[in-house]
Amino acid sequence: MPETYHIITFGCQMNKNDSEHLAGLLEFNGCQPADNPEAANILVLNTCAVRDKAERRVYGQLENFNYLRRTKNLDQKIFLAGCMPACNKAEIKKRAPFLDGFLEIEEARRYPPRRADSPEAWVTIMQGCDNYCAYCIVPYARGHERSRGAEEILAEIQQIDFSRREVLFLLGQNVNSYAGEFQGQKISFPQLLELVLQKCTAVPKLAFLTSHPKDMSDELISVIARQAKIDREIHLPVQHGNDRVLQLMNRGYTIKHYLTLLAKIRARIPSAKISTDIIVGFPDETDAEFQDTYELVRTAGFSRVNTAGFSARAGTAAAKMPPLEQKVIDERLNRLNSCINSLKKVNK
């Protein structure tokens, strides 16, 4: 009997794409997909370390699966992959000594993906991040920024059957700083978008995640405006509404820059919808500074806002700053979420 596997994915789209490569690695080695976790001989949790809550969910699931395996006497091995082991394997081994081991994403990415049955197809165009936002674990978990060559990206896209897919997502932590090569020449992100549309005509719609406001160029806005196949929903995380806090976060832009960017996008692409991410309760944030975030969200006309309370991540710059009390973070987060909910009602 061949071995069977099941993968549970936490975190962002890049992790979803990595899970497809993990599935590719396992299938290359003769494993077959199992319908549910209990039916699998090999269970993989592909993890996220972005906030403490994400890590607690992984530990909770691990305990449950280990309990099931013991009480039902399952012939099963449990592995962890992704951003948690990339940050701290020793801590995981201490907290979950029953774990059978780790799977490496770098190794898995050498295998062609076994793509999920989803209307979205994902292709990772770059790995890692060099921005070191003060709160963020990603540069530690994913290493330095590395752009893939355009030929390799095009070849991967050309392998995808788009007959049952609605959209292709190009993925990177900061796609605006993509710096690959095509036929020996440097190529920027806007140029890559045009190249993909020119060479891969089966792509029904093209989207990308994530743009960094400090690196979003006029050229990119022009390419989106010109190319009807590029999604008009643009994700542009602002993170905070106050310049002092943005500086503490090491984001590299001001609110004036961000608002100018929004105005430019809306002038060139009238149907654009702009979504964002916000962190509430960054260390040393005053109530007046939080109020700046609140006002920004109330007035900027975002189509969607993902909010999160600040979570200290070991090893990051912000983890060394004195944190706010958790009850202050929770109260501000509730206030912001109520504002977002009332805006949704008004816009219905």
Ligand code: SAM
């Ligand atoms: N590269 C993207 C960017 O620059 O926005 C996404 C980074 S992260 C994977 C996704 C979101 O998680 C961020 O936009 C941020 O709002 C949130 N996040 C990251 N670190 C956090 C932390 N320590 N506490 C709370 N939220 C955090």
Ligand code: SF4
């Ligand atoms: Fe994290 Fe900042 Fe890099 Fe985004 S740009 S992944 S928030 S360090």
Ligand code: F3S
């Ligand atoms: Fe993604 Fe979470 Fe890692 S958001 S990059 S899976 S820390």
